[in-house]
Amino acid sequence: MKPRDRLRIAVQKSGRLGDPSQDLLARCGLKFRQSRDKLFCFGESLAIDLLLVRDDDIPGLIADGVCDLGIVGRNVLAEQQAAVAARGETPAVDELRPLGFGRCRLSIAVPQELDYAGPSSLAGLRVATTYPALTAAWFAANGVDAKVVLLKGSVEIAPKLGTADAICDLVSTGSTLVANQLREAAAILDSEAVLAGAGVAPNDERGELLELLLRRIDGVIQVRE
Ligand code: PRT
Ligand code: ZN
Structure with missing residues (x-):
């Protein structure tokens, strides 16, 4: 160069x-x-x-x-x-x-009805995200075996479409999650x-x-x- x-x-x-x-x-x-x-x-x-x-x-x-x-x-x-x-x-x-x-945070969010008691509640589930490496690292650090599904956009509608059980996406006010009947379960990165x-x-x-x-x-x- x-x-x-x-x-x-x-x-x-x-x-x-x-x-x-x-x-x-x-x-x-x-x-x-x-x-x-x-x-x-x-x-x-x-x-x-x-x-x-x-x-x-x-x-x-x-x-x-x-x-x-x-x-x-x-x-x-x-x-x-x-x-x-x-x-x-x-x-x-x-x-x-x-x-x-x-400022925002990268957070795991789950459907309102999913009983979330900690990372192990997501064991065996499919988690949609645009941040596959960070999401996989968080699961590995917590010793949880979950399937990370890569989506390039509209991650928040994946649970409704049935392509995933939970998501890991950016949150600022939280209104996108509420609009999609999701709730924030764990913040994995402050950004x-x-x-x-x-x-x-x-x-x-x-x-x-x-x-x-x-x-x-x-x-x-x-x-x-
Ligand atoms: O075109 P290009 O690829 O450059 O832009 P982009 O569309 O990929 O990124 P852009 O402009 O949307 O975001 C750029 C950066 O802004 C992100 O990488 C974050 O660091 C930061 N940022 C801060 C956010 C948000 N806040 C944010 N709220 N990026 C995205 N969102 C989205 C989030 O993905 C979700 O869809 O807003 C929605 C959630 O917002 P709330 O307020 O409803 O919680
Ligand atoms: Zn971008």
Whole structure:
């Protein structure tokens, strides 16, 4: 890969984290010029550029060295780390800072009528989720043998459709669960947007830019708290 002297950050193009991510970077004094295709933002105030992508791609873009940093939900990062760990490899992407927005939790939810007395109540059942590695790791940690069913979307309707007995999905207000006659049984991960970066920081100009950005992010977060 061609060496880069500009730092590159992957942020969500649209969706829940897109605007708050760009707001945070603006508060850090970063100014950008957007490309015509709206996929790339050139940093005008510092040598820091943005790549606008789907959130699911962010950990991989960092792991592959295409981007140095990313702003992504801890749920997405932790799922990638759990998937790497499940293959017996060491995750190459770390959480550098929690960012204080996009808060939610990844939770096991069960139909109202299911008697939930702890993880073992789910033994032998099918649990639908978009987070198979985190869900499987939670079952393994609790010594429960359940079947994890991967669904890419509309996880909350799986029990009604009969494709699963329970789900593991993101919850914020809880109204989606209530609307689908489900109730939260156990939170397996507390999530918020995080700054993610490669385990080994670049040891060139980009390393200095990274230090500068981290100091500014810390300042912005301190003011908010
Ligand atoms: O297009 P792209 O792939 O980039 O976006 P996406 O559709 O995969 O993600 P998006 O924009 O929906 O969410 C981005 C991130 O926001 C997630 O990865 C979380 O880190 C964070 N976040 C915070 C949430 C929620 N809160 C949330 N409530 N992501 C999703 N939800 C969904 C949840 O999946 C469920 O369907 O909202 C519903 C539950 O909400 P409540 O309020 O009814 O409980
Ligand atoms: Zn996504």
